[in-house]
Amino acid sequence: MKAVGAxxxxxxxxxxxxxxxxxxxxxxxxxxxxxxxxxxxxxxxMMTNLDTSKAExxxxxxxxxxxxxxxxxxxxLSALGIPADEPLLAKDEVRYLGQPIAVxxxxxxxxxxxxxxAITADFEEQPALFDVRKAFDADAPVIHDKGNWYTHFEDExxxxxxxxxxxxxxxxRADLIVQGVYRPAAIEHAPIETQVCQVVPEANGRLTxxxxxxxxxxSMGVVxxxxxxxxxxxxxxxGTVGGGFGGKVDTATETMCALLAQKSGKPVKWxxxxxxxxxxxxxxxxxxxxxxxxxxxxGWILGRKMLTLxxxxxxxxxxxxxxxxxxxxxxxxxxxxxxxxxxxxVYTNRTPTTAMRxxxxxxxxxxxxxxxxxxxxxxxxxxxxxxxxxxxxxxxTSPNQIPYTDPSTVPTILAIADAVGHDLTPEYAGMTxxxxxxxxxxxxxxxxxxxxxxx
Amino acid sequence: MNLTVNGVDTxxxxxxxxxxxxxxxxxxxxxxxxxxxxxxxxxxxxxxxNGASRRSCLTPVASIDGAAVTTVEGLGSPEHMxxxxxxxTHHYAAQCGFCTSGMMxxxxxxxxxxxxxxxxxxxxxxxxxxxxxxxxxxxxxxxxAVARGESFDxxxxxxxxxxxxxxxMA
Numbered sequence: 357m358k359a360v361g362a363x364x365x366x367x368x369x370x371x372x373x374x375x376x377x378x379x380x381x382x383x384x385x386x387x388x389x390x391x392x393x394x395x396x397x398x399x400x401x402m403m404t405n406l407d408t409s410k411a412e413x414x415x416x417x418x419x420x421x422x423x424x425x426x427x428x429x430x431x432x433l434s435a436l437g438i439p440a441d442e443p444l445l446a447k448d449e450v451r452y453l454g455q456p457i458a459v460x461x462x463x464x465x466x467x468x469x470x471x472x473x474a475i476t477a478d479f480e481e482q483p484a485l486f487d488v489r490k491a492f493d494a495d496a497p498v499i500h501d502k503g504n505w506y507t508h509f510e511d512e513x514x515x516x517x518x519x520x521x522x523x524x525x526x527x528x529r530a531d532l533i534v535q536g537v538y539r540p541a542a543i544e545h546a547p548i549e550t551q552v553c554q555v556v557p558e559a560n561g562r563l564t565x566x567x568x569x570x571x572x573x574x575s576m577g578v579v580x581x582x583x584x585x586x587x588x589x590x591x592x593x594x595g596t597v598g599g600g601f602g603g604k605v606d607t608a609t610e611t612m613c614a615l616l617a618q619k620s621g622k623p624v625k626w627x628x629x630x631x632x633x634x635x636x637x638x639x640x641x642x643x644x645x646x647x648x649x650x651x652x653x654x655g656w657i658l659g660r661k662m663l664t665l666x667x668x669x670x671x672x673x674x675x676x677x678x679x680x681x682x683x684x685x686x687x688x689x690x691x692x693x694x695x696x697x698x699x700x701x702v703y704t705n706r707t708p709t710t711a712m713r714x715x716x717x718x719x720x721x722x723x724x725x726x727x728x729x730x731x732x733x734x735x736x737x738x739x740x741x742x743x744x745x746x747x748x749x750x751x752x753t754s755p756n757q758i759p760y761t762d763p764s765t766v767p768t769i770l771a772i773a774d775a776v777g778h779d780l781t782p783e784y785a786g787m788t789x790x791x792x793x794x795x796x797x798x799x800x801x802x803x804x805x806x807x808x809x810x811x
Numbered sequence: 812m813n814l815t816v817n818g819v820d821t822x823x824x825x826x827x828x829x830x831x832x833x834x835x836x837x838x839x840x841x842x843x844x845x846x847x848x849x850x851x852x853x854x855x856x857x858x859x860x861n862g863a864s865r866r867s868c869l870t871p872v873a874s875i876d877g878a879a880v881t882t883v884e885g886l887g888s889p890e891h892m893x894x895x896x897x898x899x900t901h902h903y904a905a906q907c908g909f910c911t912s913g914m915m916x917x918x919x920x921x922x923x924x925x926x927x928x929x930x931x932x933x934x935x936x937x938x939x940x941x942x943x944x945x946x947x948x949x950x951x952x953x954x955x956a957v958a959r960g961e962s963f964d965x966x967x968x969x970x971x972x973x974x975x976x977x978x979x980m981a
Contacts, residue, residue: 365900365965372908373896375843375883379909382842547943548847548855548909598845598909599943630848 368596379598380552380566381627388554389418389461391613391626392468394475395636396450396457399484399705400497403450403477408458410474416463417471418620420612422447426584432606432673435577438508441500442671442708444582444611450479451499451670452707454636461616461624484705488644488665491702499670499703506672506701514700516676516683518755521694521803526659529800530650534731538647538723542667543640545712549598550628551637553609555617563617564591567610570600578607579614590614602711606638606673641675641709642667643682643719647727650694655737655745658800659694662686664720668701669708675701678716685717687755688724689765690746693804695755740773744784751791751805759806763789812876816841817885827873831865832856834872835882843883843912847941854940857913858882864920866939883912886919894957895919901963902953906944914940918954928955 371377396403408419422428422445431440446457458475462468483497490496491504498504507514527533554566569575572594580587597604609626616624628637644665650658664682668675679699686697714721728746732739748754748763766789773780792801812823816839825834832849835841835858847855849868856868859881887893892900895918905911914937921936933954934947942950956963 366903366905368908369900369903369905370889370892370965372905372911373883373892373900373915374887374889375912376889377908378842379845381846382836384840384842545943547907548845548853548941549907550847597907599907601943627846630850630852 377596379549379596380554380568383554383566385556385623388623388625389463389620390465390468391459391461391616391624392472393456394458394472396453396455398479398481399453401450401479401481403448403479406477408475411460411471414471418461418616419458420615420619421445421458424615425582427582430578430581452705459612461620486704486706488667488702488704504703506676516679516699518683518695518697520755523659523694523696526694527650530658531653532651533648534651534734535648536727536730538645538726540643540719540722542642544634545601545603547599547603550630550633551608552627553613554625555613556623557617557621562589562591563614565610565614566593568597568604569594570597570604575607575610579611582611583614601713602715603638605711638708638710640712645723647723649731651731655735655742656798657692657746660692661696664699666701667704667706667709669704669706671708672701673708674710682716682720684756685720688721689748691748691752693801740769740778740780741784743769744787749789749792751808753804753806759808761808812872815879817881823872825872828871831867831870831872841882841884845909845912855910855913857916859916859920862923864917883915897963898953898957900965902949904950904953910940910942914950922957926958928958
């Protein structure tokens with residue numbers, strides 16, 4: 357315990373303060389080619405007649421398209437056995453504005469821009485889908501051949517579902533049903549360092565990849581899979597990230613730069629413009645959450661029905677993982693014994709969405725906490741006391757029936773009440789996370805108890 | 812064209828409309844100024860031109876021919892950090908570090924201009940600088956500490972003895 361309570365300098369603090377930190381864009385490799393992308397100008401279209409010949413005829417210009425990729429489709433979760441749905445470069449079909457179609461490397465930034473401007477393709481535009489609520493309609497635009505939502509949860513289920521207790525009985529017994537719909541918007545991570553990558557082909561045949569990735573080994577695996585190379589052909593240099601917040605978990609640039617370095621035999625660098633960062637990089641997902649709670653007049657929550665539509669954008673990437681975390685947290689920090697949760701990862705023609713600070717959980721926390729306050733308002737109960745009454749305690753179980761061994765809900769809410777000067781009755785002010793008993797163990801919560809010792 | 816960069820007289824070969832940012836980074840290899848947006852919106856490329864803070868990404872080099880340019884490399888070294896550099900280190904004002912150079916140059920101009928430790932005045936001085944990590948509190952605390960003339964002990968302390976002077980906690 358040498359560090360707890362000590363004043364410990366940041367290992368990179370002095371380097372940051374003296375301008376010595378070497379971010380990816382600060383790596384100096386002579387003879388580096390600039391990289392730029394030819395991107396989809398529309399949200400949803402069939403693409404034909406992609407013509408890169410004029411660009412390829414330019415002096416010192418190298419071009420890659422879907423034809424150049426040894427394994428075109430490889431998903432970020434493929435290593436877990438989840439089928440891929442996203443091509444590295446669009447082939448025949450584009451599904452979001454800004455989707456990369458061809459990528460060029462050229463001796464200067466200006467030459468790279470000129471090469472991109474010389475690339476042409478025909479786009480037969482189709483209606484685009486932006487509202488997850490319309491994805492299930494019979495006349496909705498079709499995003500993927502297999503449908504508008506992800507279908508590869510366990511046993512090839514098309515949704516993440518949780519069932520606990522007896523939901524119908526809970527709703528039959530309720531004094532009141534409290535409903536709410538919550539729709540947090542997409543958020544761009546907006547790191548000050550845009551997506552950037554430098555790849556150097558080494559004399560020994562390896563590729564050295566300088567990457568701003570937040571997930572170095574993920575990126576290494578993704579590059580190796582697309583290029584069909586063993587991992588020992590890749591040396592990935594990372595760890596210096598100019599802000600990520602989840603947005604640098606996807607492998608945005610590394611694979612395409614590696615292909616261009618292979619093709620040209622020269623070092624290449626791709627630094628996204630701020631415009632690309634806003635238009636083409638992944639965002640936090642927008643979510644659509646519907647909550648209906650069966651509650652009693654004295655403030656017990658007997659059951660919760662919840663529907664979540666997780667907007668994945670055009671491709672699933674990490675969204676199934678995010679929705680799974682979301683589902684495990686859909687009761688918030690409270691014990692609700694009867695549950696029916698259905699969540700869908702829905703495709704739209706938005707930019708693909710990804711992790712951001714508390715992936716999948718911040719959205720559901722927003723919904724559940726707002727909903728707690730709504731219940732308190734409808735019942736005329738103190739919102740702190742409603743939360744303390746239903747708070748997770750030792751021996752309570754999570755939606756997926758994991759017993760809590762050290763839940764922090766009670767001390768957290770007491771600390772908040774103290775910080776804002778909210779007076780509680782002695783009964784609540786003295787509450788602890790101890791196992792339920794007496795008035796705090798009503799009949800409807802008995803059945804959900806687990807054994808924390810067994811966990 | 813000529814510039815005095817961090818005290819060194821330098822002949823510039825780049826074209827006259829090349830941004831000062833590209834001259835520093837690509838011609839001279841001085842990389843502390845960052846390309847965050849290249850449109851004057853984020854502040855990460857800020858340097859001092861004749862003592863005033865300037866967005867180097869929006870400054871054609873011909874427009875400042877003959878000027879003195881200062882970057883973070885010109886403030887101090889790891890062995891001899893300037894007060895602003897010491898304060899940013901002491902107050903944990905740099906998190907990812909990408910906005911830090913521009914932020915420090917704006918702070919340097921503010922301090923050289925006789926700025927006070929008034930938080931609103933510091934916020935105004937740093938208003939054009941975007942930081943996505945820190946929430947700004949520690950940065951403002953660092954600048955205020957320099958304005959008050961505080962000195963900084965950057966050594967490691969024993970557990971439990973020195974958490975009282977960390978930015979934002981007072």
